[in-house]
Amino acid sequence: MLKNIVVIGAGSMGNGIAHVFAQHQFSVTLTDVSATQLETAKNTIARNLARGVKKERLTEAEAAAILAGIQYTTDASTAYKNADLVIEAVSEDEALKKMIFKQLDVSCKENCILASNTSSIAIHQLAAATTRPERVIGMHFFNPVPVMPLVEIIQGDATATEVVHTIQNLTQVIGKTGVLARDVSGFVANRILLPMLNEAIGTLDQGVSDVTGIDTVMKLGMGHPMGPLELADFIGLDVCLSILEVLYTSLGEAHYKPQPLLKRLVAKGHLGKKSGRGFYDYAGEDKVALQSF
Numbered sequence: 001m002l003k004n005i006v007v008i009g010a011g012s013m014g015n016g017i018a019h020v021f022a023q024h025q026f027s028v029t030l031t032d033v034s035a036t037q038l039e040t041a042k043n044t045i046a047r048n049l050a051r052g053v054k055k056e057r058l059t060e061a062e063a064a065a066i067l068a069g070i071q072y073t074t075d076a077s078t079a080y081k082n083a084d085l086v087i088e089a090v091s092e093d094e095a096l097k098k099m100i101f102k103q104l105d106v107s108c109k110e111n112c113i114l115a116s117n118t119s120s121i122a123i124h125q126l127a128a129a130t131t132r133p134e135r136v137i138g139m140h141f142f143n144p145v146p147v148m149p150l151v152e153i154i155q156g157d158a159t160a161t162e163v164v165h166t167i168q169n170l171t172q173v174i175g176k177t178g179v180l181a182r183d184v185s186g187f188v189a190n191r192i193l194l195p196m197l198n199e200a201i202g203t204l205d206q207g208v209s210d211v212t213g214i215d216t217v218m219k220l221g222m223g224h225p226m227g228p229l230e231l232a233d234f235i236g237l238d239v240c241l242s243i244l245e246v247l248y249t250s251l252g253e254a255h256y257k258p259q260p261l262l263k264r265l266v267a268k269g270h271l272g273k274k275s276g277r278g279f280y281d282y283a284g285e286d287k288v289a290l291q292s293f
């Protein structure tokens with residue numbers, strides 16, 4: 001029976017994962033190296049819960065209980081010892097993730113499951129940093145985590161079947177649908193999504209249409225809830241770039257080669273919604289499509 005969950009990394013994925021587990025009565029510890037990031041995460045979770053209260057989907061008392069179910073700490077050593085499941089959700093940096101898995105292997109009890117929310121790195125590579133690859137698995141959530149009903153579950157070549165079953169059941173318990181994917185970089189979702197986002201950026205850079213035009217085509221023509229450029233901003237342009245780099249290196253297909261415009265924007269610190277500017281400007285109440293980059 002899994003009870004104590006530790007989520008590592010308090011960015012948009014980490015805070016959403018913590019929110020969802022707390023909402024389903026798990027005891028959650030959210031940890032990050034940055035106290036400021038933890039504070040931001042706490043405020044984001046409170047804001048998202050308040051939104052639910054306003055829409056009468058939960059009561060104020062329920063929202064308060066969910067908030068109280070999450071501990072925030074920059075030192076998770078005690079939480080690691082008691083954890084039944086740790087979900088790593090730090091940035092898409094293989095060396096950093098491997099370092100964390102090595103540390104978890106030392107700190108966590110023997111039967112603790114070590115999961116990664118990696119969006120592109122093969123699970124067996126992370127599992128190799130531990131002495132318990134049979135207890136390492138991928139749990140790939142989607143942003144915004146409280147809303148998107150999918151978890152890709154990735155079985156590494158050594159992941160025990162029992163661990164896969166436990167995570168499949170857990171995924172149901174937290175109200176999500178799990179889809180099992182083979183351990184090939186990018187799995188299903190990002191292998192298919194990222195070339196579309198990359199192509200939209202190339203289409204913009206070639207002047208085929210502008211930001212509004214490209215996003216409108218995909219929304220009205222294809223029924224997507226967000227256009228690809230708004231979605232890239234929403235995911236984070238730095239995250240998109242990291243995923244494309246992993247996919248290009250490991251799969252070698254030309255459509256994963258990051259577009260020069262994406263690299264330029266990331267180099268300028270224009271990372272999308274979280275930095276206030278990407279393909280859109282988010283400074284005002286309504287986002288504004290940009291005309292030059």
Ligand code: 3HC
Pocket residue numbers: 048051052055057118119141142143144145146147148189190193225226231235239
């Ligand atoms: N937390 C909690 N609830 C949220 C939320 C958040 N961060 N953001 C939105 N919501 C809720 C709203 O309260 C609202 O709830 P209601 O239906 O009960 O009223 C509902 O979601 C819809 O929100 P809004 O009315 O504000 O806005 P939209 O109808 O425009 O929907 C959206 C927003 C759900 C984000 C929609 O635009 C969408 O589905 N976009 C695409 C998202 C997507 O593709 N995500 C996957 C990205 S890829 C990824 O994450 C993988 C990674 O590896 C790259």
